[in-house]
Structures are given as C-alpha cells and as structure tokens.
Amino acid sequence: MTTAEAPDRADEVLRLRREVARLEAERDRLLGQMQHRDDELEIATRMLQARAQTMTSVIDAVTEQSIIGTDRDGVIRVWNPGAEKLLGLPRADVVRRRTITEFHLPEELEEAGGGLAALVRTAQEQGRDVRDWTYVSPDGEELTVSVAVTPRTDDSGAHAGWNFVGTDMTEVRATERMKDQFVSLISHELRTPLSSILGYLELVLDDPDQPLTEEQRQYLTTVERNAQRLLRLVGDLLFTAQVDAGRFTLQPEDVDLAAVVRAAEDTARVTAATAGVELLVRVPDGGLAVRGDAVRLGQACDNLVSNAVKFTPRGGRVTLTLEQAWRTTDGAVVDEPQPGAAPVARLAVSDTGVGIPAGEQQQLFARFFRASTARRHAVPGVGLGLAITKAITTAHGGTLDVESVENQGTTFTLTLPR
Known part of the structure; x- marks a missing residue:
C-alpha cells in the first residue's frame, strides 16, 4: 500500500463504520416500532375480545326476544337464548348448520318473492325493515313474530350478513283478531235494531193521520238525532274493523x-x-x-x-x-x-x-x-x-x-x- 492510498482506506473504513452505526440505529428504531406495534396490536386484540364478550353477554341476556344473526347467504351465525326459547332448539344444533329461511313458513316466503331475498329486500333498500312473519318451530307450531331486519357489518365495515330481532306476537295478534271480530259482530248486531228504530221514528214523525204535538215532535226528534249519532258510531266501528281485517275496498x-x-x-x-x-x-x-x-x-x-x-x-x-x-x-x-x-x-x-x-x-x-x-x-x-x-x-x-x-x-x- 502506498503512502497516498493509506488515508483513502482510513476514510473508507470510517465511512463504513458510520454506515454500520446508522444501520444499527435504524435497526434499533425499527425494533422499537415493532415492539410498539406489537403492544398496540395486543391492546386492540384485548379490546376486540372484550367488545365481543360484551356483545355476546348482552345478546345472551336477551331472553324475551330472539336475536338471530346470519352471514350473507342466510346461514345462522348468532342464536341467542331468546331464539332457543322461541323455536326450541339449542345453539349447537343451529349455528353454521341451519339457514334463517328454514324457520319461515314456505308459502309466506314464496308470496314475498322467495328465499332470503324476500326477508331482506326492504332492509337492503332502506337500511331496516319491521314486519310480521310466520316462524315455524321444529314441531310444526306456527308463530306470529314481529321481525326487525338490519344489515350486519364486520370490523372493517363491510357487509357481513343480517340481523333478525324477533318478538313473539302470536297471542297479541290473536287477541287483536278476537277484538276486531267482536267489534264487527257487535256493530252488525247494533245496526239492525238501530235501523228499525229510525224507520219507526220516521213513520211516527211523518204520519199525517196522527199528527204530533210540538212537545212530542221535539222529544222524538231528539231520539232520532241520537239514534243517528249511534248509527254513525256503529258505522265507524265497523269501518275500522274492516280496515284492520283487510276487507276495506274502494270503488274508484x-x-x-x-x-x-x-x-x-x-x-x-x-x-x-x-x-x-x-x-x-x-x-x-x-x-x-x-x-x-x-x-x-x-x-x-x-x-x-x-x-x-x-x-x-x-x-x-x-x-x-x-x-x-x-x-x-x-x-x-x-x-x-x-x-x-x-x-x-x-x-x-x-x-x-x-x-x-x-x-x-x-x-x-x-x-x-x-x-x-x-x-x-x-x-x-x-x-x-x-x-x-x-x-x-x-x-x-x-x-x-x-x-x-x-x-x-x-x-x-x-x-x-x-
């Protein structure tokens, strides 16, 4: 090595040492970042687990409403105690094994367009849907259930399936039908005697052979006015019963x-x-x-x-x-x-x-x-x-x-x- 080459080699060694030191510092920095990311990931994982546990606890605490969650194909992924109580099947027999449509009345689904699409069409368009559906239990019992349908998303916000929250309305709807039938029956039964009363009142008030005194006419006019009022009330009751029963038609x-x-x-x-x-x-x-x-x-x-x-x-x-x-x-x-x-x-x-x-x-x-x-x-x-x-x-x-x-x-x- 010549005298001129010695300083150049020393400079190169010094440059390499500095580069090694820089790389070691960068390595230490990256290792620190990785450790920090690992800590953040661990915290996020624990938070997600805690949130999932909280959601599961909340869902499992609901026993009077069925909460059924499905994937995008309708395969059941969530089945809470309320669903077990309503439909009589334990979670292990349903989750990942059954679809939501299996618990619906087939004829009702067909009338609405068929398949899962019939259940979620409105929720897909409007973000939610609430209506009565007929659930069918494994023993064949038909239940009237008010079902709220909403889309379900995953942690990234992507569409992951559907939530079906059901409230058993079987007894309530049966009571409403009985009430409407009672109102309709009573309305019909009241209309007949009222029509007869009004008919005879008209005969008496308009009878030229037996004229009434002014006082008698006043009394009978009061009776007629109140009978007409009762007849209108009966007609209103009958009309509302027809609306609820779906028998209200128009003559356009x-x-x-x-x-x-x-x-x-x-x-x-x-x-x-x-x-x-x-x-x-x-x-x-x-x-x-x-x-x-x-x-x-x-x-x-x-x-x-x-x-x-x-x-x-x-x-x-x-x-x-x-x-x-x-x-x-x-x-x-x-x-x-x-x-x-x-x-x-x-x-x-x-x-x-x-x-x-x-x-x-x-x-x-x-x-x-x-x-x-x-x-x-x-x-x-x-x-x-x-x-x-x-x-x-x-x-x-x-x-x-x-x-x-x-x-x-x-x-x-x-x-x-x-």
Whole structure:
C-alpha cells in the first residue's frame, strides 16, 4: 500500500463504520416500532375480545326476544337464548348448520318473492325493515313474530350478513283478531235494531193521520238525532274493523274533489252556524278531479270539517282550501310544476280552535286517541274520525299531515294523487 492510498482506506473504513452505526440505529428504531406495534396490536386484540364478550353477554341476556344473526347467504351465525326459547332448539344444533329461511313458513316466503331475498329486500333498500312473519318451530307450531331486519357489518365495515330481532306476537295478534271480530259482530248486531228504530221514528214523525204535538215532535226528534249519532258510531266501528281485517275496498271513479268539499261544507253549515263558527270555502271554479271513491272521500272530508268545527270556539273560523299542487321526487309538495313532479290535489282544513299539544300530534291517527285539549274542553267524540280519515287517505295513495299550535289552531292537509 502506498503512502497516498493509506488515508483513502482510513476514510473508507470510517465511512463504513458510520454506515454500520446508522444501520444499527435504524435497526434499533425499527425494533422499537415493532415492539410498539406489537403492544398496540395486543391492546386492540384485548379490546376486540372484550367488545365481543360484551356483545355476546348482552345478546345472551336477551331472553324475551330472539336475536338471530346470519352471514350473507342466510346461514345462522348468532342464536341467542331468546331464539332457543322461541323455536326450541339449542345453539349447537343451529349455528353454521341451519339457514334463517328454514324457520319461515314456505308459502309466506314464496308470496314475498322467495328465499332470503324476500326477508331482506326492504332492509337492503332502506337500511331496516319491521314486519310480521310466520316462524315455524321444529314441531310444526306456527308463530306470529314481529321481525326487525338490519344489515350486519364486520370490523372493517363491510357487509357481513343480517340481523333478525324477533318478538313473539302470536297471542297479541290473536287477541287483536278476537277484538276486531267482536267489534264487527257487535256493530252488525247494533245496526239492525238501530235501523228499525229510525224507520219507526220516521213513520211516527211523518204520519199525517196522527199528527204530533210540538212537545212530542221535539222529544222524538231528539231520539232520532241520537239514534243517528249511534248509527254513525256503529258505522265507524265497523269501518275500522274492516280496515284492520283487510276487507276495506274502494270503488274508484273520476271524482270532482271540489264538489266533495262543497258537500262537506253543506253538511257542516248548520252545526257551524249554531256554534257561532264561520265557514269559508276556497275551491277552483272549474273543479279539481281525482281518481277515487266518492263516498269514502266524502267521509274523509266530512270528518276533517266536522272536527275543525267542534274544536273551534264561538267567534272562530274554519277555512277549507282546495288547490292543485305537485309532488316532487323527494316527496315535497310545491305550488308550481317542476320537472319530474307529479300533479296532486291538496285540501287544507284550517281552524282557529284550541289546537293540539306538540307531544300528542303523532298519536292523532291512532284509534280511540283523544287529545288532552279535547278532554279539557269537553269536546264530544270517541277518537275514530281521524283514524278513519287516515285509512281512507292511505288507501287512495295520499298523505294526511297536521300542523297545530295549542290555543292558536290546527291545519290538516290531505294530499291526493291526480
């Protein structure tokens, strides 16, 4: 080695030593990162295990509802004690061995389109679905179960299957059917004698050979008025029973809704005048036609107008406004036509009455519900009118909405397709 080469070699050795030192430092840094990642992974694993244990504990604690989880093909992966109790099979006999469709009534599945798709179609489109299905136990017993279906995801958020949360409604639905059958039977049994009473009252009141005194006529007119009221109540009870039993049918035809609204005004005019309530009607001069059942639409309008009059104190006002409008693709109703919007008829019945508390407005369309303002002001009624109006509106493919402020008034808006 020459004298000139010695410093170069020393520099190279020094450079290599520095590189080795750098690599060793990088190695130590990477080893430290790996240890840190190992610690994080261990913590995450313990957290996942704890979460899974918590979820399992929660699911296993539910004994009055069946919780069934499946993979994307419907193979059962989760089967809680509630499912064991409802369907009589232990978890070991079901998980990874049976599919959810095996516990459903085959005919019911076929009517809904068949297979797992029939159970999850709505949940797939809307994110959830709740409806009654018929479960079949291994011994052949059929159970009516209200089933909530939701998608199930894995830890990465990917679709992993479906959750089916079921509540046994067998006894509840049987009781409801018995109640509806009872209401229907009683309604029929009451209608016959009431019709006879009204018939004989008409004969007595209109008999020219045996004229009545003014006092007798007044008494019998009171009897007739209350008999008519009872007959309307019986008709309402019978109608609600028909709706619940699925026997409510329409006789569709072209109907001038403006004429229906004017008829409702005529029906309520005497009552409104007696109560000191002003009636205002605004309808298109040329009418407004819809496709529907004229009798049922008249019943719906009568209910809305009579309710408005009943809940409006003396000196108040009830306004009936019928106009054409358009429903957009997102469900909003607008006054002017827009691309893709469908024409509708919109009837608003507004009053300046006692109003409805905000917390009670969602219950208004339930049978026999009466707002606290109705009870407080002793407004007569049994709570069937709005339920009937809602059923008629829904059967026509329409909507019925309410806006109300207590002590300021209420507006019911009935919207029908044209």
